[in-house]
Amino acid sequence: MKMKIAKIINLKNNQEFIESTYVLKNEIQIKKDFNKKSDHEIWSAFKEGDENAFNYIYKVYTGMLCNYGYQFTKRKDLIRDVVQNLFIDLRKNRQTLAKVVCIKAFLFKWFYRALLKKLKKEQKYIFNTELIEKQGFKIEISQETKIIREEMSSELKASLQAAVDKLTDRQRHIIILFFEEGLSYKDISVIMDFKDVKSARKLVYRAITAIKKEMNGIF
Numbered sequence: 240m241k242m243k244i245a246k247i248i249n250l251k252n253n254q255e256f257i258e259s260t261y262v263l264k265n266e267i268q269i270k271k272d273f274n275k276k277s278d279h280e281i282w283s284a285f286k287e288g289d290e291n292a293f294n295y296i297y298k299v300y301t302g303m304l305c306n307y308g309y310q311f312t313k314r315k316d317l318i319r320d321v322v323q324n325l326f327i328d329l330r331k332n333r334q335t336l337a338k339v340v341c342i343k344a345f346l347f348k349w350f351y352r353a354l355l356k357k358l359k360k361e362q363k364y365i366f367n368t369e370l371i372e373k374q375g376f377k378i379e380i381s382q383e384t385k386i387i388r389e390e391m392s393s394e395l396k397a398s399l400q401a402a403v404d405k406l407t408d409r410q411r412h413i414i415i416l417f418f419e420e421g422l423s424y425k426d427i428s429v430i431m432d433f434k435d436v437k438s439a440r441k442l443v444y445r446a447i448t449a450i451k452k453e454m455n456g457i458f
């Protein structure tokens with residue numbers, strides 16, 4: 240009897256292993272397939288009801304959105320809720336969504352707006368809505384940010400961090416998008432609601448100039 244039970248358990252375990260291996264291989268293949276496609280192609284497939292396209296978007300951008308959100312608030316539970324609700328709404332409204340050139344820029348803008356709304360609703364901060372829209376959140380640049388490179392000496396890192404801390408919130412925001420997220424001026428102008436690309440380029444230039452001035456041109 241014990242041997243029969245052991246065999247049944249082994250068979251069940253083997254079946255689960257085979258199934259999980261198949262799922263993993265399938266996910267790897269899907270990722271390979273979609274990595275070859277443009278954002279426009281992936282978004283079009285998603286809008287047409289392709290679940291693989293939706294799963295690909297979810298897996299690629301969930302971590303990025305959480306890291307982005309962590310610059311604004313340290314409440315990981317709140318960030319996860321906003322991200323999950325974003326993808327629920329995304330899936331529900333897929334057919335009515337506009338065409339997208341850059342998925343990352345689209346999701347970051349949606350997330351930024353949703354996070355602002357959530358924070359205001361929970362009244363964790365006292366907001367002046369118009370001021371927030373113009374200046375952004377109080378943003379922290381973490382030590383893991385790409386602008387603060389590993390090969391820098393601790394003294395230089397401290398100087399750079401001090402320089403960044405003196406930037407306006409809006410300048411810090413654009414530094415994150417430009418250096419950390421590697422977004423283009425065009426994508427940044429979408430996320431931050433600039434009227435044109437020139438405005439994004441100008442703010443990046445001013446932020447970098449301010450940092451260089453604080454660091455005596457070392458940066």
